[in-house]
Amino acid sequence: MVHQGGRHELGQNFLVDRMVVARIGDLVAGTTGPIVEVGAGDGALTLPLSRYGRPVTAVEVDPGRARRLARRVPANVTVVAADILRFRFPRHPHVVVGNLPFHLTTSIMRRLLAASGWRTSVLLVQWEVARRRAGVGGASMLTAAWWPWYAFEVHARVPARSFRPTPSVDGGLLTMTRRAAPLVDEREPYQDLVRRVFTGRGRGLAEILERTGCLDRRAVRAWAREAGVAPNALPKDLTADQWASLWREVARNRRPGL
Numbered sequence: 709m710v711h712q713g714g715r716h717e718l719g720q721n722f723l724v725d726r727m728v729v730a731r732i733g734d735l736v737a738g739t740t741g742p743i744v745e746v747g748a749g750d751g752a753l754t755l756p757l758s759r760y761g762r763p764v765t766a767v768e769v770d771p772g773r774a775r776r777l778a779r780r781v782p783a784n785v786t787v788v789a790a791d792i793l794r795f796r797f798p799r800h801p802h803v804v805v806g807n808l809p810f811h812l813t814t815s816i817m818r819r820l821l822a823a824s825g826w827r828t829s830v831l832l833v834q835w836e837v838a839r840r841r842a843g844v845g846g847a848s849m850l851t852a853a854w855w856p857w858y859a860f861e862v863h864a865r866v867p868a869r870s871f872r873p874t875p876s877v878d879g880g881l882l883t884m885t886r887r888a889a890p891l892v893d894e895r896e897p898y899q900d901l902v903r904r905v906f907t908g909r910g911r912g913l914a915e916i917l918e919r920t921g922c923l924d925r926r927a928v929r930a931w932a933r934e935a936g937v938a939p940n941a942l943p944k945d946l947t948a949d950q951w952a953s954l955w956r957e958v959a960r961n962r963r964p965g966l
Contacts (some may be wrong), residue, residue: 712774720770723752723807723832725870728881733757735830735883736864738801744790744826746806753775753805758785766924767795792816797823804829810875813837814850820884821854823929829884838862838880846944852960853899855948856892856955859885891952898955905943912940922958931957 723729733756733808736743741762748754750773756762763786768774774789781787788795793815795806804826808816813833820829840848840860844854851860866879892898901922908913910916914932917923923931932939935953937946946954 720747720749720809721807721871721873721875722749723870724872728755728832728864728866728870729756731864731881732830732832735881736760736803736805738831738911739828741827742800742802743846744797744802745805746804746831747809748776748787749773749807751780753807754781754787755787757805757808758782758901765798766793782794794821797825799825802826804831806830807832807879809878810834817841817850817884821850824962827886831882832866833882834878835865835878835880838882841882841884843947847946849902852901852906852943852951856898856952857875857887857890857895859886859887859948884918891948894955894959897959900952902943902951902956913937913943913946915941916943924949927957927961 729752732753737760738759742758742764743764743839745754745757745764745766748768751766754764754766754777757780761784765776766781766785767786767790768777768787769789769791771789774787778787793812801881802825804820808831810833820826839845841861842860843851844862847855861883863881863883864927866881868876870879902920904920905913905916908916908920910919914928917928918925929939931937931954935950937950
C-alpha cells in the first residue's frame with residue numbers, strides 16, 4: 709500500500725497502485741525542469757519524483773499531512789501547506805504533476821490553463837474528464853477553448869480500485885503539453901468564438917455559424933469543404949486544427965462587434 713487512505717471530506721482519493729505511480733514517473737521522466745506536485749497527500753508520488761534529483765514543490769491542502777510529509781522528504785523537496793486554487797505557480801518553466809481531487813478537477817484545470825510558466829502537466833483525473841479533454845468521443849468547450857495553446861493526450865485508464873477511499877468512477881492519466889507555436893494568436897476573441905459556437909442554436913455547425921452571425925452561408929460552405937467538416941457536424945466533433953482554421957475564416961470575414 710502506498711497510502712492508508714485519508715480525509716475524504718477534502719475530496720482526496722489517495723493513489724495506492726504502484727504500477728500507476730510508475731507510469732506517472734515514466735511520463736515525468738520525459739520532461740525537464742522543476743516539478744510542482746498538486747495534492748501531495750502522504751507522498752505516494754512525491755517520494756518517487758524526488759529520486760529524479762530535480763527540485764520538487766509538493767502542495768498539500770491538509771496541514772497535518774503536509775507537516776508529516778515534510779519530515780520524510782529529501783532536501784530537493786519543499787512541502788507547502790496550501791490550497792492549490794490559491795497557490796502561486798512559478799513563472800519559470802516547470803512541470804505540474806498531480807492526482808487531482810475529482811470534485812475540483814475542472815477548477816484546477818482552468819487555473820493551470822491560465823498559468824504561464826509550466827510546460828507539461830501530468831494529471832490523474834476522472835476517466836470521462838480525461839477522454840473529453842483529449843477529444844476522445846468529442847471535445848468539451850474547455851478543451852476547444854484551449855486547444856490552440858495546448859495538446860491533450862490520454863494515456864491510460866486507472867481502475868477505481870487504485871485509490872483509497874475507492875471512488876465511484878475510474879480515473880484517467882492525462883497529459884497537457886504547451887505548444888511551442890500556438891495555432892491561434894488572439895486568445896480572447898478565439899475563446900469567445902468557441903463559446904458562441906458551443907452555446908449557439910442549430911442542428912449542425914453550418915446552421916449554428918449562420919445563426920450566430922459568425923459566417924454567412926457561402927463562407928460556411930467554403931470553409932467546411934476546405935477543412936473537411938460535414939455541414940451537420942457538431943462543435944464537439946471539430947479537431948484542434950479545424951477550430952484554428954475556423955477562427956482564421958471568421959477573422960477574415962469579421963464584422964464589427966464580433
